[in-house]
Amino acid sequence: xxxxxxxxxxxxxxxxxxxxxxxxxxxxxxxxxxxxxxxxxxxxxxxxxxxxxxxxxxxxxxxxxxxxxxxxxxxxxxxxxxxxxxxxxxxxxxxxxxxxxxxxxxxxxxxxxxxxxxxxxxxxxxxxxxxxxxxxxxxxxxxxxxxxxxxxxxxxxxxxxxxxxxxxxxxxxxxxxxxxxxxxxxxxxxxxxxxxxxxxxxxxxxxxxxxxxxxxxxxxxxxxxxxxxxxxxxxxxxxxxxxx
Amino acid sequence: xxxxxxxxxxxxxxxxxxxxxxxxxxxxxxxxxxxxxxxxxxxxxxxxxxxxxxxxxxxxxxxxxxxxxxxxxxxxxxxxxxxxxxxxxxxxxxxxxxxxxxxxxxxxxxxxxxxxxxxxxxxxxxxxxxxxxxxxxxxxxxxxxxxxxxxxxxxxxxxxxxxxxxxxxxxxxxxxxxxxxxxxxxxxxxxxxxxxxxxxxxxxxxxxxxxxxxxxxxxxxxxxxxxxxxxxxxxxxxxxxxxx
Numbered sequence: 001x002x003x004x005x006x007x008x009x010x011x012x013x014x015x016x017x018x019x020x021x022x023x024x025x026x027x028x029x030x031x032x033x034x035x036x037x038x039x040x041x042x043x044x045x046x047x048x049x050x051x052x053x054x055x056x057x058x059x060x061x062x063x064x065x066x067x068x069x070x071x072x073x074x075x076x077x078x079x080x081x082x083x084x085x086x087x088x089x090x091x092x093x094x095x096x097x098x099x100x101x102x103x104x105x106x107x108x109x110x111x112x113x114x115x116x117x118x119x120x121x122x123x124x125x126x127x128x129x130x131x132x133x134x135x136x137x138x139x140x141x142x143x144x145x146x147x148x149x150x151x152x153x154x155x156x157x158x159x160x161x162x163x164x165x166x167x168x169x170x171x172x173x174x175x176x177x178x179x180x181x182x183x184x185x186x187x188x189x190x191x192x193x194x195x196x197x198x199x200x201x202x203x204x205x206x207x208x209x210x211x212x213x214x215x216x217x218x219x220x221x222x223x224x225x226x227x228x229x230x231x232x233x234x235x236x237x238x239x240x241x242x243x244x
Numbered sequence: 245x246x247x248x249x250x251x252x253x254x255x256x257x258x259x260x261x262x263x264x265x266x267x268x269x270x271x272x273x274x275x276x277x278x279x280x281x282x283x284x285x286x287x288x289x290x291x292x293x294x295x296x297x298x299x300x301x302x303x304x305x306x307x308x309x310x311x312x313x314x315x316x317x318x319x320x321x322x323x324x325x326x327x328x329x330x331x332x333x334x335x336x337x338x339x340x341x342x343x344x345x346x347x348x349x350x351x352x353x354x355x356x357x358x359x360x361x362x363x364x365x366x367x368x369x370x371x372x373x374x375x376x377x378x379x380x381x382x383x384x385x386x387x388x389x390x391x392x393x394x395x396x397x398x399x400x401x402x403x404x405x406x407x408x409x410x411x412x413x414x415x416x417x418x419x420x421x422x423x424x425x426x427x428x429x430x431x432x433x434x435x436x437x438x439x440x441x442x443x444x445x446x447x448x449x450x451x452x453x454x455x456x457x458x459x460x461x462x463x464x465x466x467x468x469x470x471x472x473x474x475x476x477x478x479x480x481x482x483x484x485x486x487x488x
Contacts, residue, residue, distance in 0.1 A: 026337075103336065111333035114291045115347045115395075116319045 002194045004118070009125040009132075023126035031092045031127065032134025036141070039087050043142040046083050047071065047149020055158050065160055068168030071150040077177040080143040082229060084135055085188035089221040093196040096127055097217030100200025101210040109201065124197040131189035139185040143178070184232055191224040245269045245435045246290075246325075246403045251299030251310055253289050258297050259459040260286050267403065267435040274438045274445045276481055277456030283439040284330065286456070287407050291325065292318030304402040323351065326396030326434070330408040332388035334380035340391050341367070341376035347398045366394040369431075370424045386417035390424060397428055403435045404428075410442055422448070443484045446470070455481060 054067035100123060103109050112119045147169055154160035199217040203209040248265040252258050260282050267273045277283050288294040289310065290301055296310035306320040334343045344363035348354040354362060364376070372390035374383055383391065389409065396404055406425065410418035429436055438445045446453045446467055453470055455463040455478050463470060463478045470482050 099337075106331045107329040107333040108331075108335055110288065110291075110293055111327070111329055111392075112335070113293055114322055114325070114327050115350065115399075116322050117346065117350055 002190070004120040005124045005128045005194060005197070007125075009129045023122070024129045027126045027130035028134055031088070031096075031130045032138060035088055035091055035134070035138060038091060039084055039138050039142055040145055042087055043080070043083055043145035044149040044152070046079060047075070047146040047151075048153045049149075050074070050079065050146070051150040051153035051158070055153075064158060065154075065164065066168065067158075068150060068154055068160070068165040069172040071147060072169035072172035073174070073177060075146040075150075076143050076173060076181045078181070078229075078233075079146055081135075081139045081181045081184040081188060082225075083146070084138045084142045084185060085192065085225045085229075086222070088131070088135060088138070088188075089192055089218060089225060092131075093192050093217045093221040094214040096193070096196040097200035097203075098210055098214045100124075100197060101203045101213035104201060104203055105205055105207055105210060107205070119201060120197075124193065124201075127197065128190065128193040131193045132186060135185040135189040135192075136182045139181060143181065180232075180236070184229060187228050187232065188225050191228050192221050195221045195224050245271070245304055246437065247300075247302040247307075248290065249300045251286070251289055251296060251301065253294055253296035253299070253310070254285075255295040255297045255311065260289055260296075261460050263289075263299070263459075263461055265437070265454065265461070267437055269402075269435060270429065270433045272429070272436040272438065272448060272451045274440060274448065274451045274453045275456050275461075276440060276443065276446050276453055278441055278481065281441075281456045282459035283441075283456055284407055285459070287327065287329075287405055287439060290405065291322055291327065323399065324402045326399070326401035326404040328389065328392045328396050328404070328406045328409060330411055332380070332385070332392040334383075334388055334391055334395070336380055339377045340374055340380060340383065343380065343391060344395045344398060347395060351399055362398070363394070366398055367391065369428065370394045370397075371420065371427075384417075385412050386421065389413065389417075389421055393421070393424060393428070397432065397434070400432065401434055403437065406436065406438045406440075408440055408442070409438060410440070410444070418444070441481075443482060446482065 050071060051067050054070050055064035058064045058066055109119050112122065151162065151165055154165045155162050196217040199213045199220065203213040246265065246267040248263060251260060251263040253260050263286060265273065275283055275286070285294065289296050292308070292310070292313060299310045301308055301310055301321060303321050303324040306324055308317045308321055341360065341363050344366055345359040348359040348362055349356070367374070370390045370393050372387055372394070374387050374391065380388060380391070409421055413421065425436060452466060453464065454461045455470065457477045463473060463475055470478055473479055473482070
């Protein structure tokens, strides 16, 4: 499934046949742009929560003003990509699996195969392509809004100075961490698209199977994203020279 | 034209057993069976959508060993077969006209403008008057069935399989669909296999009838022969319309 989707994604992007870019744009609008407000709101709240938690822990050492530094580092490398991935899983993995499972139940997938048309090419590859673009883009938005949430918490509630907060964020922010965060979001996009599509396509041909497929898709996508994140973190922790 | 021999499946737990079916060029065969007698499963086996245990399927010179055939082998068979599923199985995410265009663009290498013209001509030929850009879900069931018929004959198939073609249609709509099939068959010369529980199909003129029960073809013949049968299953199916 993963290789097939990647192959057909290349075909869609590089092929001269009309329709590929339209399908990609439609999926990007649905899976990416459609998630923007939800991710925006969640990111600001996560920034607030993280800042309160960090300040609470750091105040024992009189260092709550350093929470901006932690936010600057942790948002780009870890929280941003993870918040985006988890929200896309809950919002879109179930939708992808549900759509494909419904198409399986109503014989649309059979009709495609009967016409000699690969469902992975027409249905999965555009979703994979859209998520591969949307997740990094949403992660950039999320990184910014988590920092914004941290600023609200620091200045309005913790009486910190705006310039000081921004200086702390800037001193901790590294392009390398930002790049690692974006790399993770690309990996998460692949996991979500492939796992959700696989659950949707390989399901029973009855209406009850749709709910089962969506539930399984959300659970396995969540586990897949967390496992991929753990793997990346372990690689950077255990391989000398990568961590810093 | 269509020659099926000893078809048995699914591979793991066979329900369809030793099905032989032969339909000549331009002929019509009605596979008559009650709900859950295996008609839809047989269609899936004829198209290679289920793994068979044994048997052969041949359509217009393209022959496959159903148990060993690869997807590429089945594609040669599917290219010669058109199918209208009971649910119509129009792809939900594209318009009516795009559904009919899809096989033309995918397999016949038809350009977008020519495919659009050909699709419009097909819709006109099957006698359905719907908005090209309508979503399949906005059509009535009868209209969906007509559009599915137009899509099924788009690639000039040698055999057309109709799964419960008039299920859920009133008498007038059923009659219109039967007329459309007869018209297309007369003009294009394809063979038709109607899979139905509706005994009215058995009363089509010149149709051979194969009675299916529990995954087997238990009787075959023309209408009058089967009306006189003393087999209880055949008798019940053939005289169903006389029951209250």
